[in-house]
Structures are given as structure tokens and as C-alpha cells.
Amino acid sequence: MTDVDQRRFQQELDSCRRLLAAVATQEAETRVKVFQTCAHDLAQTFIPRGTDKATIVDGLHECASAYMADIAVDETQRIIADEIAEAEQIERVPDGIEPKTNGHAKTEQPSEPPPLPFIDMSNWDNEPIPEQEWAVLNRIPHQQCVLFSGEGAAGKSTVQLQLSAAHVLGRDWLGTMPAQGPALFIDAEDGEKVIHRRLAAITKHYNVTFSDLIKGGLHLMSFFGEDAVLATNSRSGKIEPTALYKQILEAVGDIKPVMTGIASSANVYAGSEIDRAQVQQFVSLMTRLAIVADGSLVLISHPSLTGITSESGISGTTQWHNAMRARFYMKGVKPENGEEPDNDLREIVFKKNNYGPISESIVMHYQNGLFLPVPGVSSLDQAAQDAKADDVFLTLLRRFTAENRNVSNSPNSINYAPVLFAREEEAKRAGVSTKMFEAAILRLFKAAIIWNEPYGRPARPNYRLAWKE
Numbered sequence: 001m002t003d004v005d006q007r008r009f010q011q012e013l014d015s016c017r018r019l020l021a022a023v024a025t026q027e028a029e030t031r032v033k034v035f036q037t038c039a040h041d042l043a044q045t046f047i048p049r050g051t052d053k054a055t056i057v058d059g060l061h062e063c064a065s066a067y068m069a070d071i072a073v074d075e076t077q078r079i080i081a082d083e084i085a086e087a088e089q090i091e092r093v094p095d096g097i098e099p100k101t102n103g104h105a106k107t108e109q110p111s112e113p114p115p116l117p118f119i120d121m122s123n124w125d126n127e128p129i130p131e132q133e134w135a136v137l138n139r140i141p142h143q144q145c146v147l148f149s150g151e152g153a154a155g156k157s158t159v160q161l162q163l164s165a166a167h168v169l170g171r172d173w174l175g176t177m178p179a180q181g182p183a184l185f186i187d188a189e190d191g192e193k194v195i196h197r198r199l200a201a202i203t204k205h206y207n208v209t210f211s212d213l214i215k216g217g218l219h220l221m222s223f224f225g226e227d228a229v230l231a232t233n234s235r236s237g238k239i240e241p242t243a244l245y246k247q248i249l250e251a252v253g254d255i256k257p258v259m260t261g262i263a264s265s266a267n268v269y270a271g272s273e274i275d276r277a278q279v280q281q282f283v284s285l286m287t288r289l290a291i292v293a294d295g296s297l298v299l300i301s302h303p304s305l306t307g308i309t310s311e312s313g314i315s316g317t318t319q320w321h322n323a324m325r326a327r328f329y330m331k332g333v334k335p336e337n338g339e340e341p342d343n344d345l346r347e348i349v350f351k352k353n354n355y356g357p358i359s360e361s362i363v364m365h366y367q368n369g370l371f372l373p374v375p376g377v378s379s380l381d382q383a384a385q386d387a388k389a390d391d392v393f394l395t396l397l398r399r400f401t402a403e404n405r406n407v408s409n410s411p412n413s414i415n416y417a418p419v420l421f422a423r424e425e426e427a428k429r430a431g432v433s434t435k436m437f438e439a440a441i442l443r444l445f446k447a448a449i450i451w452n453e454p455y456g457r458p459a460r461p462n463y464r465l466a467w468k469e
């Protein structure tokens with residue numbers, strides 16, 4: 001082994017130690033998976049270079065002894081032997097040239113395969129039933145990769161950055177309280193200045209400083225204009241992690257972010273989005289990041305034209321939906337009949353949640369550099385919004401009456417009050433829509449505040465909305 005390879009081997013071995021230390025308190029299954037990844041990477045990198053096999057084996061045994069003492073020695077030895085045997089199938093390469101690995105290429109099965117991993121339920125009668133853990137209650141489950149999709153420029157990165165800030169500050173996010181702890185946001189779409197501007201609006205909203213975010217554990221990365229690929233397609237067709245992925249895996253093991261956000265899948269995934277197997281393997285790699293971090297990961301993505309039209313919010317194979325335990329979709333809000341479009345309105349629709357109820361959709365309005373829930377959408381402030389809609393309706397009815405502009409409660413009329421009122425500046429400032437005015441009419445009729453006043457010829461009267469004296 002050359003001096004360069006010796007130093008690199010020690011660096012890789014140290015990286016394995018840190019990863020195993022990061023998951024030392026997690027379940028045995030998780031630690032075994034991480035150990036197998038380490039063994040695979042070491043063997044595939046250094047066996048083709050002619051590194052002494054005993055050096056690799058000794059290094060891995062040392063890691064297993066230090067961080068996996070409760071795992072059967074036969075199990076760790078089997079993992080090491082299998083990965084060494086697989087790596088020995090790779091063509092030997094000269095010094096200074098990277099080996100072309102074949103990923104986890106199939107080799108001959110060991111003569112004695114490991115036992116099947118049956119779950120031990122013997123003590124479940126005596127153990128408490130584990131509760132479902134969440135990064136965001138009923139929206140983002142713990143130790144899972146969640147898909148957050150939406151059209152370009154919808155505002156996904158801004159919303160995810162808001163969520164990251166809410167985690168580290170222990171503040172609200174779109175009507176919920178996320179779990180407090182460190183957060184990591186990896187942006188491959190925008191540069192540092194854009195992130196700075198967006199985060200400045202968020203700090204102003206929460207009335208905090210950038211120092212508060214740093215103290216809370218917010219970590220940012222930008223790969224704008226750079227290679228941000230975390231997983232690529234090997235010659236065998238299997239999805240393999242890149243060197244950058246391994247660096248980030250090590251980083252989340254050190255930081256332990258309760259939330260990791262990545263923008264976006266198109267920047268970090270170099271496989272085929274229509275290949276079920278490849279998509280599943282990529283999602284598994286993202287899930288591994290969440291497991292090692294002991295947190296959750298939100299992967300931002302963009303739908304195809306079909307996904308936009310159908311509002312499924314995905315692109316490519318349906319495995320993008322199936323592989324995720326939860327996902328949500330951000331879209332613009334279509335104007336109701338007769339209303340002017342509001343380009344600052346967005347809606348987040350929760351499409352899937354395997355571990356709890358699917359949350360209600362959230363309507364948001366872009367203001368002061370970030371997205372905030374529209375008042376009245378949640379049950380908490382519905383009564384206040386209803387009262388506001390009633391007040392605006394009566395204000396506009398009084399003005400229209402003074403201007404001799406008759407309005408009707410008939411949806412087929414050209415003077416239908418909800419449509420005409422929704423176009424007025426008072427309604428736009430208050431955020432009251434046609435649908436909200438329709439509900440206001442029913443409440444005001446029921447309360448006997450308005451009525452259909454007859455006017456015109458007594459023999460054949462017309463009717464208009466009016467205050468009831």
C-alpha cells in the first residue's frame with residue numbers, strides 16, 4: 001500500500017468509526033446496516049488497489065468490537081467475509097486510478113447463509129407499545145424520507161427553510177409546533193445570497209437574529225452551480241452513493257438534525273425517475289440519512305406536466321409515491337368564478353401519511369418574503385374569519401346600496417353579490433373570497449340581518465339584497 005493509500009485508508013476507517021459512533025444508541029438492525037455499508041465501501045475501494053486483505057479485516061473487526069459488542073461475532077465476520085469476497089471480483093487497477101466497482105454485484109451465495117431475521121416478540125406483553133414519533137405531528141414522521149413536491153417557483157425552498165428555522169427556534173410552522181432540535185438545509189438550486197435574503201425575512205417574522213438560528217443548530221449548505229449528486233447509476237444498474245453522500249451521511253451523524261431538507265431531487269439523483277427499483281434504492285439512501293440523524297428528511301421535487309395537470313404532484317414512476325411514508329404537494333390556488341387570480345396564494349395538499357391521519361390542506365399567502373397561513377382556514381380562527389367576512393359583506397352592501405347598485409343572492413344573476421363583492425378592494429385587503437361571501441349570505445339571512453327587498457312594479461316586483469330594518 002502506498003503512503004497515499006495508507007492515509008486514505010485511515011481516513012475512511014476513521015469515517016466508519018464516526019458513523020458507528022453516531023448510531024451507537026440505535027437499534028441493532030440500524031447499526032448492522034451501517035456497519036455493512038462501511039465494510040462494503042472499504043472493501044470496494046481498497047481491495048482492487050491491492051491493499052492487504054488482513055489490514056481491512058483487522059480495521060473492520062476493531063470497529064465491530066468498539067461499537068457493536070452486543071452483535072454476534074459470527075454476524076460481523078460474515079458481513080466482512082461477504083464484502084471482501086465481492087470486492088475481490090473487481091478487476092485490479094494500478095495505483096493512482098480509481099477502481100470501477102460493480103456495486104453490490106451478485107456473487108456466489110455463502111454455503112451457510114445467515115439465519116432469517118425473525119423479530120423477537122417474546123417480551124412484547126411486558127413492554128409498552130411504542131408511540132409513533134414525528135418531526136411534525138401528522139405531517140412528517142420520524143426516521144423517514146418525505147417527498148415535498150410542487151411546480152418550479154412555487155416557494156417550496158422558502159417553506160422548507162421556514163420549517164428548518166421553526167425546528168431550531170422551537171416556534172410554530174404553518175399552524176403546528178415541530179420537534180425542536182438542530183436542522184440541516186441543503187440547497188442545490190440557489191446560492192448563498194438567495195438563502196440569506198430568504199432567511200432574513202424569516203428572522204424578521206420570528207423576531208430573532210441569525211445568531212439565534214446558529215445557537216439553535218441551523219446548518220446550511222449550497223451546491224448552487226456545483227455537482228450535488230448523492231446517488232448515481234452504476235454499470236450494474238444499481239444505485240450507488242457518491243463520495244458527497246458519504247460526507248453528508250457522516251455530517252448528519254455528527255449534527256443529529258431533527259430535520260434535513262434537500263432541494264432538489266433532480267440535483268441529487270442521477271438515476272432514472274421512471275425505474276421503480278432505482279427510485280426505491282435512492283429513497284432508501286435518503287431514509288438512511290434520516291435514520292443515522294435520528295430525525296426526518298424532506299426531499300423537494302418537481303412534478304411532471306402530467307403530475308401538474310392531474311395534481312398528483314409526482315413525476316416518473318408511482319414508486320415516488322409508494323416508497324414514501326408521507327408526502328405533500330404545493331400548488332397555486334385557482335381563482336373562483338369572477339375573481340381575479342392572486343399569484344401570491346399557495347396551497348399545500350397532504351397526499352399521504354402511513355402512520356396517522358392525513359392533515360387538512362393549508363392555504364398560504366406570500367407576504368413579507370415568506371408564506372403564512374391564510375386566517376380562517378383552520379378551525380382555531382374560523383369564527384373570527386366568518387365574522388370578518390360578514391362585516392365586509394355588510395360594508396359593501398351598504399356602499400352598493402348608497403350607489404344605487406343592486407345586488408342579488410341568486411348565483412345565476414349577473415348581479416350576484418358574492419362575485420361582485422369579491423372584486424372590490426375591501427374584500428381583497430381582507431382576504432375574503434367568493435366562497436366566503438356565499439357562506440356569509442347564509443349566516444346573515446339566518447340571523448335576519450339581510451333580506452330580499454322587493455322593488456319595481458308591485459305586480460311584477462324584482463328583488464335585491466338589503467339590510468333588514
